[in-house]
Amino acid sequence: MPKIKSHEALVRQRKRWVTLAVLVALITAGYQWWKQGKLVFEQWSPNQQYVVREFRTFEFIPRMTMPGDGGHYSGYMRVYNRDGKQFYEEYSDLLDFIEGPFWAKEGVYWMGNDNQDIVRLPTSPVE
Incomplete structure (x- = not known):
């Protein structure tokens, strides 16, 4: 029992x-x-249909940098359309080293991040 x-x-x-x-x-x-995160950067596409926003995330463990180097930060790159719908998100440890965004006929891309491919968008951001 x-x-x-x-x-x-x-x-x-x-x-x-x-x-x-x-x-x-x-x-x-x-x-x-x-x-x-906290919005640190925003760039609209040439035709104003899409926007790339970079968000800085809080660092629980501060990073040590060289004098005069400034503070490196990590965060997210996100792609939205004009209505606010999110199309893409990628995390990066060193967001301040990434070059771009670069707008192309097919979409948007960055240099220096983990994913080197172009983010394809439903319509062309440059026309």
């Missing part, structure tokens, strides 16, 4: 589950805040 748990044991178990749920909610909210 299974042993019946006492009321105190059930209360302790319920407190553990509530604590775990609160912890998961805090971690999720913290990640969403971190990923959102």
Whole structure:
């Protein structure tokens, strides 16, 4: 016959589950805040249909740089259309070393990031 748990044991178990749920909610909210980042750069396409925005994310561990080098930062590059729909997102550790964006007939691309391919867009951003 299974042993019946006492009321105190059930209360302790319920407190553990509530604590775990609160912890998961805090971690999720913290990640969403971190990923959102702070807008540092914005460039519109020549025909004003698309925009590239760079967002700087919070650094939990500060980076050491050489004197006069300035602070390097990491973050996200995101491509949106004029209505705010997001088409592309890429994370970069050294966002300030990336050159671009460069607008082409097929889409947009950068130099110095992990993904060297062109981001294809539904319509041409330069016409």
